[in-house]
Amino acid sequence: MILAADSPALEIRALTRRFGEREAVSGLDLVVPRGEMFGLVGPDGAGKSTAIRLLCGILKPDAGEGRVLGFDLVRDAGRIKSRIGYLSQNFTLYGDLTVDENIEFFADLHGVRGFAERRNELLEFTRLTPFRRRLAQALSGGMKKKLALATTLIHRPDLLFLDEPSTGVDPVSRGEFWNILSGVLNEGMTIVMTTPYLDEAERCGRIGLMHNGRLFMSGTPDEVKAAMPGRVYEVTCPAPAPAYRALRRRWSSSNVVLYGDHLRLSFREGEPVLREALALLEGEGYGPVGHREVAPSLEDAFVALLGEGNPS
Ligand SMILES: Nc1ncnc2c1ncn2[C@@H]1O[C@H](COP(=O)(O)OP(=O)(O)OP(=O)(O)O)[C@@H](O)[C@H]1O
Ligand SMILES: [Mg+2]
Known part of the structure; x- marks a missing residue:
């Protein structure tokens, strides 16, 4: 026993x-x-x-x-x-x-x-x-x-x-x-x-x-x-709110999050998709756009893992 x-x-x-x-x-x-x-x-x-x-x-x-x-x-x-x-x-x-x-x-x-x-x-x-x-x-x-x-x-x-x-x-x-x-x-x-x-x-x-x-x-x-699929970026631009709406026409809320003065983007495919997003913003007149890769937070991981369809 x-x-x-x-x-x-x-x-x-x-x-x-x-x-x-x-x-x-x-x-x-x-x-x-x-x-x-x-x-x-x-x-x-x-x-x-x-x-x-x-x-x-x-x-x-x-x-x-x-x-x-x-x-x-x-x-x-x-x-x-x-x-x-x-x-x-x-x-x-x-x-x-x-x-x-x-x-x-x-x-x-x-x-x-x-x-x-x-x-x-x-x-x-x-x-x-x-x-x-x-x-x-x-x-x-x-x-x-x-x-x-x-x-x-x-x-x-x-x-x-x-x-x-x-x-x-x-x-x-x-x-x-x-x-x-x-x-x-x-x-x-x-x-x-x-x-x-x-x-x-x-x-x-x-x-x-x-x-x-x-x-x-x-x-x-x-x-x-560490289990989070993909990578996370902080993106700055002069008008983040309309820029957010522009990105949301193409990507989901699990990819694009609006914070007060910047955007947080996470993409499973990483760099290539980030470049598409940056090009879209520049192309639609939301530039100049700055970006840097950041370490994922628990929230990023949770949202991305949910988006993976893990909980099905
Ligand atoms: N006594 C109950 N009778 C019927 N349905 C219930 C009962 N208790 C919970 N549920 C249902 O079970 C599911 C899970 O509820 P639960 O309260 O465990 O969630 P939770 O994660 O604690 O949510 P919250 O963050 O809102 O507290 C919900 O759909 C809820 O409506
Ligand atoms: Mg509860």
């Missing part, structure tokens, strides 16, 4: 979940070693939340199997739930309870005795100590997220599932939130999170790209970028 502590945090094969006719998650294969921060990335409706809820044992799969912290996903769902923390996308706090009381409520829920010291630690960790007697409903959005995170950590879970933890949080609080997550990782926890932000995904040890219920690529952020 495999000892729970020796197993990966997650080991899932062919996990599938349907809602009516629609497969929200299709054949999900995933292994997450202990101590890793894994990020599930994908657009709205990709199946991220459904995948997380399957992994937490909250939703039953229609097909597939897996082990979470060494426990069988279906047969031992109860044991899994006691060892994980889950911050849902639409988490709820008790608005008419204080910060302290909210944490106490979750401590009771998990049967944690003598939680006072852990609570102090978590309040320090999340910098909520000065607000401990404030009602949750009177906290800012970012503080509510931090409190929700604290409630998921009160029972010292081994594995933490965070569904879009930083959506709607301002950039300063987002930075602070990431520092807290680094602290959580240093305590030895494993984190599986979802995010729609590719700049955030860069901070994960490994990421998985999801679309239409399928995980169509996973690896370190560098590996995903």
Whole structure:
């Protein structure tokens, strides 16, 4: 028998979940070693939340199997739930309870005795100590997220599932939130999170790209970028917006992106097609045109890999 502590945090094969006719998650294969921060990335409706809820044992799969912290996903769902923390996308706090009381409520829920010291630690960790007697409903959005995170950590879970933890949080609080997550990782926890932000995904040890219920690529952020087919160029010209429209008559939105003061072009075929695009711009009077090749971002890679038809 495999000892729970020796197993990966997650080991899932062919996990599938349907809602009516629609497969929200299709054949999900995933292994997450202990101590890793894994990020599930994908657009709205990709199946991220459904995948997380399957992994937490909250939703039953229609097909597939897996082990979470060494426990069988279906047969031992109860044991899994006691060892994980889950911050849902639409988490709820008790608005008419204080910060302290909210944490106490979750401590009771998990049967944690003598939680006072852990609570102090978590309040320090999340910098909520000065607000401990404030009602949750009177906290800012970012503080509510931090409190929700604290409630998921009160029972010292081994594995933490965070569904879009930083959506709607301002950039300063987002930075602070990431520092807290680094602290959580240093305590030895494993984190599986979802995010729609590719700049955030860069901070994960490994990421998985999801679309239409399928995980169509996973690896370190560098590996995903290296898998990008084609090359990326920044193009400058005096009037980027009309130049963008001119290029879009010939190429798709996965090839041409308009930024404030420049265009970003990515072409599978590289230089020869770039030259065609530059000639078109010069020919239609959008010059003088400047260009330079740039390293692909995760966003470039995601868009190009989607365009490849990988997720079919
Ligand atoms: N309880 C449900 N009943 C019916 N359909 C559902 C249910 N939950 C999810 N779906 C559908 O499954 C698909 C995947 O949804 P899911 O919420 O997992 O996506 P997501 O990647 O988390 O999206 P978002 O970024 O918007 O949170 C969607 O088409 C959604 O409408
Ligand atoms: Mg979601």
